[in-house]
Amino acid sequence: MKNTVPESQCLILIVDDEPFIRAQLRLSLQCEGYRTAEAEDGRQALAIFQELQPDIVLLDAIMPDLDGFECCTRLQLLEDGKYTPVLMITGLEDQESVDRAFEVGAIDYVTKPIHWPVLRQRVKRLIQQFHLQQKLEAANRELQRLVTIDELTQVANRRRFEEYCAQEWQRMARDQLPLSLILCDVDFFKAYNDTYGHRAGDRCLQLVAKAIESCVNRPADVVARYGGEEFAVILPRTYPDGAIHLANAICTAVRELQITHLTSQANTCVTISAGVATEIPVPNSDFQEIINAADRALYQAKMTGRDGCQQYIKQSSSPVYFLNAHHRLA
Incomplete structure (x- = not known):
């Protein structure tokens, strides 16, 4: 118009x-x-x-x-x-x-x-x-824009995330194409807030959100604040190799912000852990499946040292395994 x-x-x-x-x-x-x-x-x-x-x-x-x-x-x-x-x-x-x-x-x-x-x-x-x-x-x-945007970080909010994830899950089920999801969590963020204060914490989240957005270029991909210090990236029509490549790029972009975090046990600067999941949805299934899968991969990334990503791979012959895609600075 x-x-x-x-x-x-x-x-x-x-x-x-x-x-x-x-x-x-x-x-x-x-x-x-x-x-x-x-x-x-x-x-x-x-x-x-x-x-x-x-x-x-x-x-x-x-x-x-x-x-x-x-x-x-x-x-x-x-x-x-x-x-x-x-x-x-x-x-x-x-x-x-x-x-x-x-x-x-x-x-x-x-x-x-x-x-x-x-x-x-x-x-x-x-x-x-x-x-x-x-x-x-x-x-x-x-x-309409304001009710779908997170006020602090200016990326999509949880409501928009769930709406879009459900929409793309159904669309990918219809077209039988892959949907990928990256869940990111700022490492030791509570310690960062306790050390540097909530104002610095808010600024940190804003910078992290911008770093994530800078890695996401396709119009169909959506970056959202999932909650607290967690972010999500919805990637329609994206296969596992593309999703893990983007997750690694996001981890690198956040690390390269060089935001000092001396109380982190993962690095001397602010870092994130990321869990990646990819599924071709089954018709009439629930999009919560891919969220659970990405969350399990995120948990695995935290258990293996943080400051990197893990990928959830679902196999028909075995329940699940995790592909170690962990990258850290020396």
Whole structure:
């Protein structure tokens, strides 16, 4: 959806097969400070609309080839067409024509001969309503964003993590493709908080979140704060080798922050442990399966010295084994 522009800069697309009517509309609207574009038929209007993305369309109902009713119907199918107000201009005043104008998506209509003061007021009102609607929708989008974002770290929150994990689990089950999950835990974070204070702890989590995000490049991959000092990375369509490669890159990125942590038993700087799991979901199964698997791998990473990652591998012939992918600085 296009951004709101000041009313005086609004672009109005005039669509009428009569040059004289188009000229009258153009002069009248330009006197009010609006910018204008013109089309002489419905097909040309659709092409110009996609090119210029006008703020409002003044559309003649009766035109040869593609009339205003059909043009309006097709406008509604375009990406931004359903959001752009259409004011129908018609010489028809019968109830059927008026009803049809609204049915195909017009917001309002005026009749010919055009009463210019009425037209100006209706155009002004439609633009104001359109801009108000844009602001409300932008506010709603921001509200939706805020309820899915962790306030401290600005990555996805636990709620968004669970929604997205469930969504991708179902999608991968349908497509029979792998879903990978990385669970990360900041090593000895309680000791860090106790030593350096909660403000430093918050800053540490913010930097860790940014380091994790810097390693994740695909739009479909989601980084989330799983809880406390735990983070998660959801990786649709990712096989085990790709997931463990990314987990190692994340561990390295956090280590390279070089945040001093002298009370850590894993290193002299802040590090993370990571558990990696990959599964091709079975239809009608629960996404909690991959969370449990990644959590088991994370536990194994902690048991083998932290500051690295372990990968959970599920085999049909044996219950489970862990692939040691532990990397530490000397």
